[in-house]
Amino acid sequence: MFGDMLYAGISIIEIDYWRFAKELEKMDTPNAKSALGLLHAVAGKFDKSFEVFESALESYDDPSIAHNYCFSIEKSGDIDLLRSKVYEYSDRYGSKRLTSMAYNFAYQFGQRDELVKYIDQHIKLLSEDEGRSLAEKHKTELLAELDLAYRNSGCTEQQFQTLASIMIKITQKHDAKAGLVEASRVQSRSIVLDIINKDPKAIAQMNFELAEAVCMEPILDGCDLIGRFSPKRDLNIGVSYVNTKH
Structure with missing residues (x-):
């Protein structure tokens, strides 16, 4: 209730x-x-x-x-606390739901080691009928995207996490519902977050605020990674497994 x-x-x-x-x-x-x-x-x-x-x-x-x-x-709306607790309880309980949340957080925040750790935990919990083979392919795809984003942008993990945090705060400010997130599609240097419930004009305003926030953040100096909000599109073209059941 x-x-x-x-x-x-x-x-x-x-x-x-x-x-x-x-x-x-x-x-x-x-x-x-x-x-x-x-x-x-x-x-x-x-x-x-x-x-x-x-x-x-x-x-x-x-x-x-x-x-x-x-x-x-x-x-x-406390995304930092949420990420911390999701990691903690994934370690403690290892449920499908928690490990799914954990590896998605790790991907969005550019934490490669955590991505490997939690997606491996998640895969172990899946049967073949639940998409185990597809999840293994998904792991390969996500790691390739992260590696490419780091290689093309030259950013550090701290810079990646800072940009991700800024994007989430703007999403929360506008009461926007986020969909899929994607790093380095087609060898770009972008983190793209699709927005499900806003029109193009509102999303353009969010992108303007994102650009302003990035310019004001000294941690992001020298980082070529670009954040961008997008209307709902077919992000993650190569994604083989998206966990919606658990």
């Missing part, structure tokens, strides 16, 4: 929030703790939400709590 509300961006009236919170605080089960954490997030009380999830994970070794915690962090 509260997860669906958080996903849809539905708010909750104050009296209902306190009533549900009081009821859930009396229950000491993993599901109740997850529901309470999600309830706080729906009410916009993310600090409380995170406290509930952190405490629950100390008491219960339950990956569903970690999944809901990461979902709440995602909705809070």
Whole structure:
């Protein structure tokens, strides 16, 4: 219930929030703790939400709590915390969902070692019917794209991560829904992020703000890697496996 509300961006009236919170605080089960954490997030009380999830994970070794915690962090917009926790819980639980999130973060932020680590973990969890062979090909494609982006741009991992963070912040500022991300398509020096829910004029404004932010960031001096937002197109032409099931 509260997860669906958080996903849809539905708010909750104050009296209902306190009533549900009081009821859930009396229950000491993993599901109740997850529901309470999600309830706080729906009410916009993310600090409380995170406290509930952190405490629950100390008491219960339950990956569903970690999944809901990461979902709440995602909705809070704290991408750095989300990436950190996704890596932590991928190491701890190794679920398909968490390892998928982890290797996608690693790719988007140019972290090659982490990409290898988490996509290998993810592949081990897949059966052939779930696309194991395609995922192995996907790994090869993603690594080739990252290597090409670094080679063509001459940027450092810190610069790659800085550019990725700037792009995510602009996406959040405009309440834009991101789709696929792609590095170095057709031997370009670009990180391209497709935007699903904005028209070309709005995306052009996002690109203008991105250019301004890049110019103002000294860490990106001497970096030829280019960030760009794009309308929804057929990015990642060579992608063999995109995990949408787990």
